Amino acid sequence: MAAEGTTPDCDRLTFGSITLTSPRKVLYPGIGLTKRDLAQYDARIAAAMLPYVARRPISLVRCPDGLGGPRFFQRHAMKSMSRAIKEIRVPGGENDRPYLYIEDDDGLFALTQISTLEIHDWGVSNGQLESPDRLVFDLDPDETLAFDVLRTAARQVRDLLADLGLTSFLKATGGKGLHVVAPLVPKAGWPEVKAFARGIADALVADAPELYTANPLKRTRTGKIFIDYLRNARGSSAICNYSPRARPGAPVATPLRWAEVAKLKSGAPYSVKTLPARLSRLKTDPWEGFFGTRQSITSRAKKVLGIV
Numbered sequence: 001m002a003a004e005g006t007t008p009d010c011d012r013l014t015f016g017s018i019t020l021t022s023p024r025k026v027l028y029p030g031i032g033l034t035k036r037d038l039a040q041y042d043a044r045i046a047a048a049m050l051p052y053v054a055r056r057p058i059s060l061v062r063c064p065d066g067l068g069g070p071r072f073f074q075r076h077a078m079k080s081m082s083r084a085i086k087e088i089r090v091p092g093g094e095n096d097r098p099y100l101y102i103e104d105d106d107g108l109f110a111l112t113q114i115s116t117l118e119i120h121d122w123g124v125s126n127g128q129l130e131s132p133d134r135l136v137f138d139l140d141p142d143e144t145l146a147f148d149v150l151r152t153a154a155r156q157v158r159d160l161l162a163d164l165g166l167t168s169f170l171k172a173t174g175g176k177g178l179h180v181v182a183p184l185v186p187k188a189g190w191p192e193v194k195a196f197a198r199g200i201a202d203a204l205v206a207d208a209p210e211l212y213t214a215n216p217l218k219r220t221r222t223g224k225i226f227i228d229y230l231r232n233a234r235g236s237s238a239i240c241n242y243s244p245r246a247r248p249g250a251p252v253a254t255p256l257r258w259a260e261v262a263k264l265k266s267g268a269p270y271s272v273k274t275l276p277a278r279l280s281r282l283k284t285d286p287w288e289g290f291f292g293t294r295q296s297i298t299s300r301a302k303k304v305l306g307i308v
Contacts, residue, residue: 011023011024013036013039015039015042015043015105015109015112016104016105016106016109017084017106018082018084018106018109018110018113019113020035020036020039020109020112020113021113022035023035023036023039024036025066025115026066027063027066027067027115027117027250028066028067028248028249028250028272029066029067029068030067030248030249031248031249031250031273033250033272033273035112035113035115037272038112038244038250038272039109039112039113041244041272041275041276042105042108042109042112043105043109044276044279045242045275045276045279046104046105046108048241048242048279048285049108049240049241049242049243050104050105050108051291052121052240052241052242052255053102053119053121053240053241053243054101054102054103054104054107055101055103055125055126055127056101056121056122056124056125056126057075057088057090057099057100057101057121057122057124057126057129057237058075058099058100058101058102058119058120058121058122058237058240059073059074059075059100059119059120059121059237060073060074060075060100060111060114060116060118060119060120061073061074061116061117061118061120061246062074062114062115062116062117063115063117063246064114064115065115066115067117067246067247067248071117071246074100075099075100076097076098076099076100077097077098077099077100081110081114082106082110082113082114084102084103084104084106084107084109084110085100085101085102085107085110085111086100086101086102086103086107087099087100087101088100088101088126090129091129101126117244117245117246118239118243118244118245118246119239119240119243120237120238120239120240120243121237121238121240122235122236122237123135123136123193123231123232123236123237123238124186125186128186130189130190130234131186131187131188131189132184132186132188132190132193132232133183133184133185133186134181134182134183134184135161135166135168135181135182135184135193135196135197135200135232136179136180136181136197136231136232136238137157137179137180137181137197137200137201137227137228137229137231138173138177138179138226138227138228138231138238139153139154139157139177139178139179139180139225139226139227139228140176140177140221140225140226140228141153141176141177141224141225141226142221142222142223142224142225142226143176144222144223145223145224145225147264147265147266147267149211149225150177150178150225150267151261151262151264153178153211153212153225154170154178154180154261155261156204156208157180157200157204157227158170158180158258160200160203160204161180161182161200163304164200164298164300164301164304164305165295165298165300165301166182166295166301167182167183167289167293167295168180168181168182169181169182169183169255169258169287169290170255170256170257170258170260170261171241171253171254171255171256172253172254172256172264172266172267172268172269172270173239173245173253173267173268174239174243174244174245174247174251174252174253174254174267174268174270175239175245175247175251175267175268176266176267177267178267179238179239179253182295183290183291183293183295184295184296184297185294185295185296187296188296188297190232190233190234192297193232193297194229194230194232194233194234195307196297196301196302196305196307197229197231197232198214198229199302199305199306199307200227200229200305201214201227201229202214202305203305204227205227210224211224211225212224212225212226212227213225213226213227214226214227214229216228216230239253240253241253241254241255241287242254242255242275244272245268247268249268249271250271250272250273251268251270251271252268252270252271252272252275254269254270254275254278255285255286255287256269256286257286260286
């Protein structure tokens with residue numbers, strides 16, 4: 001855990017090499033969670049979180065006045081940012097401004113210093129920006145659906161991926177839904193990965209059109225689960241493991257073992273306040289084997305899905 005220091009007026013705290021100003025500012029008014037509390041959370045989960053987020057392009061949801069105030073989505077650097085928040089040029093990006101990434105604990109603390117309540121990352125590492133190293137399926141349920149329907153859907157996505165030769169991992173998003181994530185050897189380009197993800201979504205819709213939709217239009221989602229395959233498009237992002245969410249109660253995106261899905265009651269089973277205790281109980285990473293899983297989109301898998 002990073003050292004925490006104070007200045008005489010207690011209006012500043014030090015986490016690592018980052019000075020936290022206004023540490024008593026309440027970021028989550030419903031539970032009284034302050035900027036200091038969030039930095040302490042960063043310190044407790046950094047070792048678990050950083051392997052999944054470090055040295056990857058990230059986008060931020062910032063709430064400078066806390067959850068009750070204005071929020072904005074930020075993906076580019078600005079002059080006042082700490083040097084612990086790094087910059088990377090992305091050829092062919094939406095403009096010439098550099099994107100953001102972090103490397104270490106100080107990066108997490110620096111994001112909290114600017115009241116970042118969500119961290120989303122691209123499906124690539126900085127070293128291979130054109131070759132995704134994961135597939136993400138965001139299962140976004142209509143609010144009328146019982147959660148047991150979503151549990152079944154997650155298993156169906158897992159099983160379809162397994163039939164196609166891909167091992168996958170489960171994440172509770174900290175919101176309504178679940179993510180099913182399959183690591184990839186980074187060799188296929190964005191168009192191929194996105195087309196493959198679309199093929200999987202289409203296969204699920206064809207098999208159970210009464211349950212699934214791959215259409216992002218809100219009017220098509222009534223009573224269904226939207227399979228958001230668009231998370232696999234270049235420039236898109238997904239919530240990072242262990243990131244807080246900008247939602248009441250400070251829920252956290254939590255990686256889970258597949259065995260845990262049976263007792264899962266919502267997409268937000270843990271929060272900033274409860275997640276550290278979970279980590280202290282765990283003997284291994286819930287996604288153990290994720291980084292050692294060497295798998296690719298095969299010609300056979302594309303043929304099964306009818307992708308030319």
